[in-house]
Amino acid sequence: MECPHCGSSETNVIDSRPSKDAIRRRRTCSGCEHRFTTYERIAELEPVVVKHDERRESFQHDKVRHGIRLAAVKRPLPEAEVDRIVESIRTRAVQTGRAEIASATIGEWVWAELHALDRVTAFRFGAVFRRPEDFAALRRELAAAERPTAAAAASAGAQPRLPGIANSAPASNATPSTQAGPADAAAPGASTAPAAQAPASVAPVPEVPAPEAVPVPAVPVPETPISETSTVD
Secondary structure, X not given: OOOOOOOOOXXXXXXXXXXXXXXXXXXXXXXXXXXXXXXXXXXXXXXXXXXXXXXXXXXXXXXXXXXXHHXXXXXXXXXXXXXXXXXXXXXXXXHOOOOEEEHHHHHHHHHHHHHHHOHHHHHHHXXXXXXXXXXXXXXXXXXXXXXXXXXXXXXXXXOOOOOOOOOOOOHHHOOHHHHOOHHHOXXXXXXXXXOOOOOOOOOOOOOOOOOOOOOXXXXXXXXXXOOOOOOOO
16 A cells, blocks of 8 residues: 555554444555555445536545535534545445436435534535525525524513513503593593693792992092192283
8 A cells, every 4th residue: 555645655554443334444654654544345336427517437435525525624523424424425326226326416415414414514515516506495495594593593682571560661651541540430421521630839939139239438539739830921
């Protein structure tokens, strides 16, 4: 087995785990110490995949795994689940017994597996492999997924009702007829003319006394002596 990183043929198996349809082995390269995974499977005739443009190619596990990893970027999808999905798709394709299988069918199988694990990853994957005429179905699926979230937000924002308090308008906005109690109800046969209301009493305004005149003291004016001058004609 050659190392996919440096091409060295000196590799060692450090872990081996049998599964239902294959044996998963973890290998390390003796030259560059790169680690990679290999699968030992029974040789079976896998169906040919038919693309949208009628091209045909062999079933490639790496393409399926690469598409899932791209859709699961920054999503909590373990690597073991990715390997399980790829193996499940391969087994399902072989069990159909058909010589050819459409790539859209494989995409729907992968989408169903991802939808059971993480809806965000499933929507990303569906947006890539589905054709433009299938986007309407994708929008309906997104709307159906958003309805429970919107309902939960609406119920969280609703104000709780307190026991014994009716949801009515404030008393200040009510009309005089709605504020009257049972004791104010008119007896049968009584006149319905409105009762005359007494005029409201006005408090007297206290008288303010006029300010007293302040006497101004007289200021003495000094007398200036007048000198007599004689003129000579």
